[in-house]
Amino acid sequence: AQRVTQPEKLLSVFKGAPVELKCNYSYSGSPELFWYVQYSRQRLQLLLRHISRESIKGFTADLNKGETSFHLKKPFAQEEDSAMYYCALSYMNTGFQKLVFGTGTRLLVSP
Amino acid sequence: EPEVTQTPSHQVTQMGQEVILRCVPISNHLYFYWYRQILGQKVEFLVSFYNNEISEKSEIFDDQFSVERPDGSNFTLKIRSTKLEDSAMYFCASKSTGSTDTQYFGPGTRLTVL
Numbered sequence: 001a002q003r004v005t006q007p008e009k010l011l012s013v014f015k016g017a018p019v020e021l022k023c024n025y026s027y028s029g030s031p032e033l034f035w036y037v038q039y040s041r042q043r044l045q046l047l048l049r050h051i052s053r054e055s056i057k058g059f060t061a062d063l064n065k066g067e068t069s070f071h072l073k074k075p076f077a078q079e080e081d082s083a084m085y086y087c088a089l090s091y092m093n094t095g096f097q098k099l100v101f102g103t104g105t106r107l108l109v110s111p
Numbered sequence: 112e113p114e115v116t117q118t119p120s121h122q123v124t125q126m127g128q129e130v131i132l133r134c135v136p137i138s139n140h141l142y143f144y145w146y147r148q149i150l151g152q153k154v155e156f157l158v159s160f161y162n163n164e165i166s167e168k169s170e171i172f173d174d175q176f177s178v179e180r181p182d183g184s185n186f187t188l189k190i191r192s193t194k195l196e197d198s199a200m201y202f203c204a205s206k207s208t209g210s211t212d213t214q215y216f217g218p219g220t221r222l223t224v225l
Contacts, residue, residue, distance in 0.1 A: 036216075042218070043115075043218045043219065044202065044216040046213050046214075086153075097159075097212075097214065098144075098156045098159060098167055099154075099156060099204075099214060101146075101153050102153060104153065
C-alpha cells in the first residue's frame with residue numbers, strides 16, 4: 001500500500017537558517033511526488049513536483065529512489081515560509097491521480 | 112487566475128441530517144476529487160470523478176456518501192445521514208487532463224456534526 005511519512009510535526013528555525021523537511025514514501029511502482037503548502041487561512045497549493053525539477057520560492061526537492069525520500073530543502077528560510085507543508089504521492093501514468101498525503105510538517109520561521 | 116471554489120465555508124449540522132457540500136471546479140477541468148481532513152490528521156482521499164462517474168473511491172466513501180455533477184459547473188458531495196465522525200474539513204480538487212497535471216484545491220468546507 002502507498003504511504004507517505006513526514007516524521008516531524010513541527011520544525012522551528014530562525015530566519016536565514018537552512019531548512020529540510022523530511023518525507024519518505026512507500027510504493028512499489030513509479031511514484032510521482034509532490035510538496036503542497038498551506039499558508040495560514042489559505043488553500044492547499046502545489047509548491048513543487050519531482051518531475052518538474054524546478055525551484056519554487058527557493059525550495060528544492062530531489063527524489064531519491066534508493067532511500068525512498070523526497071525531502072524539501074531551502075538554504076535560507078524566510079519568515080513568509082511559515083506554513084504547513086504536506087508531502088504527497090501519486091501513481092504515474094494513470095489519469096485519475098489519487099493523492100496520498102503525509103501528516104504534514106508545520107514550519108515556523110522566527111525573526 | 113481561475114480557482115476552485117467551495118460553499119459553504121462552514122456547515123454545522125445535527126447528527127443524522129443530510130448535508131450537501133458544493134464545489135465549482137476550474138471550468139476546463141475534467142477530473143474532480145473530494146478529500147477530507149479530520150482535525151489533527153492527514154488529508155485523505157475520498158473519491159475521484161470523471162466523465163460523470165466515480166473512477167475510484169476509498170474505504171471511507173461508503174453508502175452514506177454520494178457525488179454528483181448536476182450541471183456543467185457544480186460538483187457536489189452529499190452525506191446522507193451525518194455522524195459525529197464526519198466532522199472534518201472537506202476539500203474539493205480538480206485537474207484538467209493527463210496523468211501529469213496538477214490537482215488544484217478549493218479552500219475547503221468545515222463540517223461540524225453535533
